[in-house]
Amino acid sequence: MNMDLQTGIRWMELFNEDIQQNKDYLTQLDTPIGDSDHGNNMSRGMDQVIQAIEAESPDSLEALLKLVTSTLLSKVGGASGPLYGSAFMGMLKILKGDNTSSWDKVLRGGLDSIQKRGKAEVGDKTMVDVWAPVVKSLENKQLTHVVIEEAVEATKPLKAKKGRASYVGDRSIGHIDPGAYSSALLFQAMLKSEEK
Amino acid sequence: MNMDLQTGIRWMELFNEDIQQNKDYLTQLDTPIGDSDHGNNMSRGMDQVIQAIEAESPDSLEALLKLVTSTLLSKVGGASGPLYGSAFMGMLKILKGDNTSSWDKVLRGGLDSIQKRGKAEVGDKTMVDVWAPVVKSLENKQLTHVVIEEAVEATKPLKAKKGRASYVGDRSIGHIDPGAYSSALLFQAMLKSEEK
Amino acid sequence: MKKIMNDPNEIVDEMIEGMIVAHSQLIQRVPETGIIQRRAEKTGKVGIVSGGGSGHEPAHAGFVGEGMLSAAVCGAVFTSPTPDQILEAIKVADEGAGVFLIIKNYSGDIMNFEMAQELAEMEDIEVESIVVDDDVAVEDSIFTQGKRGVAGTIFVHKILGYAAQQGKSIKEIKKLAEELVPNIKSIGLALTGVTTPGASQASFTLGENEIEYGVGIHGEPGYRREKLQPSYDLAEELLTKLAEEFDVTRRFAVIINGLGGTPLMEQYVFTNDVKKLMDKDEWSIDFYKVGNFMTSLEMQGLSLTLLCLEDDFYMEALSAPVETISW
Amino acid sequence: MKKIMNDPNEIVDEMIEGMIVAHSQLIQRVPETGIIQRRAEKTGKVGIVSGGGSGHEPAHAGFVGEGMLSAAVCGAVFTSPTPDQILEAIKVADEGAGVFLIIKNYSGDIMNFEMAQELAEMEDIEVESIVVDDDVAVEDSIFTQGKRGVAGTIFVHKILGYAAQQGKSIKEIKKLAEELVPNIKSIGLALTGVTTPGASQASFTLGENEIEYGVGIHGEPGYRREKLQPSYDLAEELLTKLAEEFDVTRRFAVIINGLGGTPLMEQYVFTNDVKKLMDKDEWSIDFYKVGNFMTSLEMQGLSLTLLCLEDDFYMEALSAPVETISW
Numbered sequence A, B: 001m002n003m004d005l006q007t008g009i010r011w012m013e014l015f016n017e018d019i020q021q022n023k024d025y026l027t028q029l030d031t032p033i034g035d036s037d038h039g040n041n042m043s044r045g046m047d048q049v050i051q052a053i054e055a056e057s058p059d060s061l062e063a064l065l066k067l068v069t070s071t072l073l074s075k076v077g078g079a080s081g082p083l084y085g086s087a088f089m090g091m092l093k094i095l096k097g098d099n100t101s102s103w104d105k106v107l108r109g110g111l112d113s114i115q116k117r118g119k120a121e122v123g124d125k126t127m128v129d130v131w132a133p134v135v136k137s138l139e140n141k142q143l144t145h146v147v148i149e150e151a152v153e154a155t156k157p158l159k160a161k162k163g164r165a166s167y168v169g170d171r172s173i174g175h176i177d178p179g180a181y182s183s184a185l186l187f188q189a190m191l192k193s194e195e196k
Numbered sequence C, D: 001m002k003k004i005m006n007d008p009n010e011i012v013d014e015m016i017e018g019m020i021v022a023h024s025q026l027i028q029r030v031p032e033t034g035i036i037q038r039r040a041e042k043t044g045k046v047g048i049v050s051g052g053g054s055g056h057e058p059a060h061a062g063f064v065g066e067g068m069l070s071a072a073v074c075g076a077v078f079t080s081p082t083p084d085q086i087l088e089a090i091k092v093a094d095e096g097a098g099v100f101l102i103i104k105n106y107s108g109d110i111m112n113f114e115m116a117q118e119l120a121e122m123e124d125i126e127v128e129s130i131v132v133d134d135d136v137a138v139e140d141s142i143f144t145q146g147k148r149g150v151a152g153t154i155f156v157h158k159i160l161g162y163a164a165q166q167g168k169s170i171k172e173i174k175k176l177a178e179e180l181v182p183n184i185k186s187i188g189l190a191l192t193g194v195t196t197p198g199a200s201q202a203s204f205t206l207g208e209n210e211i212e213y214g215v216g217i218h219g220e221p222g223y224r225r226e227k228l229q230p231s232y233d234l235a236e237e238l239l240t241k242l243a244e245e246f247d248v249t250r251r252f253a254v255i256i257n258g259l260g261g262t263p264l265m266e267q268y269v270f271t272n273d274v275k276k277l278m279d280k281d282e283w284s285i286d287f288y289k290v291g292n293f294m295t296s297l298e299m300q301g302l303s304l305t306l307l308c309l310e311d312d313f314y315m316e317a318l319s320a321p322v323e324t325i326s327w
């Protein structure tokens, strides 16, 4: 897929809408295996992202990614703040290095950054379990809404090894990971932003 | 009526039984207009009185009253401790002054002591509202169970002017006074101790 | 109501034991009594004794120590201690210059402390006392027991404790106390009732969104129930009630007192609102205490106390350091 | 869950404001941040910074002051603060000898503090850190995030704060911290769940007579639910879990930590039971802290922390006076 400034802004807007709509659900997911704040964290962060975009009107995709990075890093906190922040920072790095990078390469940079920061592997029941298959499918030009949905669902039977959910051990089994769900919203929004 | 050591001991035993049986009810009475402890206070006190009687085997009515006085004073606390303590102390004083005093005179001494200590008048919605009519009926040789029951019931419509119930003002109206109820148990037990 | 306890009848005894082991440098128990005595050296000054029912921790034992109370007497839960216990506390607090009693205005407390005072005087100990009645929630109190003593009592402990430490005589302390108490006003609100250990039901029950203004510290009901309001509005209601009690002087010391189950976070939010409201009225707050001082077991809610700083001695006393568990 | 608050989104900000007005002699806010800084004079020593999500009051700002923390960073409720805020705290804490970070072992905290550390190093501030993971409730933690950081963190604040005050270098403090943390073990139990401000439901719900062992301080569920037991049995369960972690040395410092909604009376009863059990095993307790130190909003329950007094420096540090709100 291709990404440019307009699509990027639309992506963030769509992502924000989905986050605000699913705020309570995300917090609910974060209740049995976390600390009931993922909805709040993402909602606060994306609200600020939209405000920042409106206030600063970034004039390039690079400027947009930079703005999203710094806003998420400075407004979210918790685990998701540095992770989503790192993701956009990783994407930004690739784009900066080579302005003509394909979008799947850029997203791969995001995933690498998440893993560098959070040390989670595939199967640890984190957002990585959505990012990894999404990036792979994109590389194979096979990314669809179904792929994303399946990736989220697949976190359910896993036992958490990273993040707060790891503290509940076996009892994390049977629950969808909240960060995986919000990442799914991110990629659904990305697909929708392009569809338009 | 007449009182002697044996009847006195039996009186305290019967009173204790009634208190223990009505412990929760007394506390319940003390809930809307007090602090939910009258049952506990009286139960703790009478339990100790019975233990003290068993341990010390008082050999005269005077010795019995002395023992009850000091036990109630040192084991009950709250408002009822010093008041019941003062009551028995007042009775003791009369008996000490004149060993042949009639029992209604002795009880009158108890009532006087309660009023001296607590400054409550008839109508203030306290134990005085049972003690006063009981003593009067006894003086007129007309004390019956019914008199006692009526005296307790009569505290219901009153507005409290003394004790913790006075803090709730008008909302004390419509509730039986817990100290009046426990005093009624005292006099019911007294009548029963003689009946036997 | 779930409670971390063993036998409800032993709860006060076990609490005192726990307190002593945790703070053995500061306090000691008079054996086989409910009396907690400070470890400070005796210096021939006036002894200050306070006490009352238990369930208000850290009051009163948390304020025992150099510069505050000489001793505190712990009764059963919500039940005034007995005269013999208070007498014993008077004796251990006596350093030769007499003992001053700080009594909260409840029938039970007054009668038990009064009897203790009579007994102490028979043993030639000079005893004076003050009755604290700072709770303005009780209306129509002229012909009754009067107003209740609540969190403002902590200011009385501190200021009289300092006066005693400064070597004031018992008569001077009595005069100070009589001037001080009318300058202290408090009022509380509850989000929940309170259940005494072993009791099967709470003192009262509030709805899921309901609060009650003017509750006492023994689960006594207050003056009005309504829907929970924002903290700012709660502060406004309480401050308005308190403001009626003061006129000229506009400098205050304040206690924002958690009732036991209220998190510090909420107490500080409320503090912020009190400050805003006081600023608006151009009333100054020169001294703050925020925390759990005079609690009511696990009750959620708080109380607000204002002390009008009429006399400069009050601030001097409040600011002086002390060695207690909880001031 | 009823809460005394205004807008849940402003609760942390308003709490900080309230804290500052109440304790303005001791602390100040770095304007427009969630950073609370001590007022003490800078003396060129190592700065100590701690922090984390809010809702654990008095942690962490209650431990800011001479002899303890240089600054504390308050995140949103139960949410680690962001790297820029932590960076700012590092800057205000820096007196030229470097800054030491005390981090509790949560993904979020570690990542945010780590990023701040990277940013600070880019600005040539020497930064070292320790991750506290004292909660033994989490089993099977080898291949995961590991164990949580809970109330034992308070001991780390105190001991490292003292070391800094004594003029130890950042390397010495790092070494001290690495030896200290493995000697601290904690475990908690809850009588109720906890509801974050604005949330519609509690983290978990317990039955009328049910408790849960091993809960975290963010409403994380624990390891076992059962019927409420007497305090003595609760103490035994927690101590047994902790005992497995220690072997030779039998001298301890202890924290009995209320989780926010637990009355002091219950905490002291529990203290008494802990003492009894420790006596039975001939383990000695040389130092006690009892009270609300690391809370979880209004949660009812408590935690027990043991610090094995391996090094005499620990007792020296714990006993040293400090000027903070809540130590």
Ligand SMILES: Nc1ncnc2c1ncn2[C@@H]1O[C@H](COP(=O)(O)OP(=O)(O)O)[C@@H](O)[C@H]1O
Binding pocket: A030, A034, A035, A037, A038, A041, A042, A077, A078, A079, A080, A081, A083, A114, A117, A118, A119, A120, A125, A126, A127, A128, A162, A163, A164, A177, A178, A179, A180, D078, D079, D080, D107, D108, D109
């Ligand atoms: N080390 C990690 N690596 C990748 N993702 C992680 C890691 N730790 C946590 N996460 C993700 O973060 C999500 C939780 O985010 P959030 O609730 O906002 O933060 P917190 O856990 O600090 O409350 C988890 O569901 C998980 O997907």
Ligand SMILES: Nc1ncnc2c1ncn2[C@@H]1O[C@H](COP(=O)(O)OP(=O)(O)O)[C@@H](O)[C@H]1O
Binding pocket: B030, B034, B035, B037, B038, B041, B042, B077, B078, B079, B080, B081, B083, B114, B117, B118, B119, B120, B125, B126, B127, B128, B162, B163, B164, B177, B178, B179, B180, C078, C079, C080, C107, C108, C109
């Ligand atoms: N001043 C008083 N004079 C007479 N009786 C009083 C007075 N104050 C309280 N009482 C009695 O004491 C009873 C309450 O006793 P109790 O609950 O044991 O003590 P407390 O009020 O200290 O909790 C009241 O119901 C009332 O009958």
Ligand SMILES: [Mg+2]
Binding pocket: A030, A034, A035, A036, A037, A038, A078, A164
């Ligand atoms: Mg979370």
Ligand SMILES: [Mg+2]
Binding pocket: B030, B034, B035, B036, B037, B038, B078, B164
């Ligand atoms: Mg009562």
Ligand SMILES: [Mg+2]
Binding pocket: B035, B037, B078, B079, C053, C078, C079, C080, C108
């Ligand atoms: Mg009582």
Ligand SMILES: [Mg+2]
Binding pocket: A035, A037, A078, A079, D053, D078, D079, D080, D108
């Ligand atoms: Mg969180």
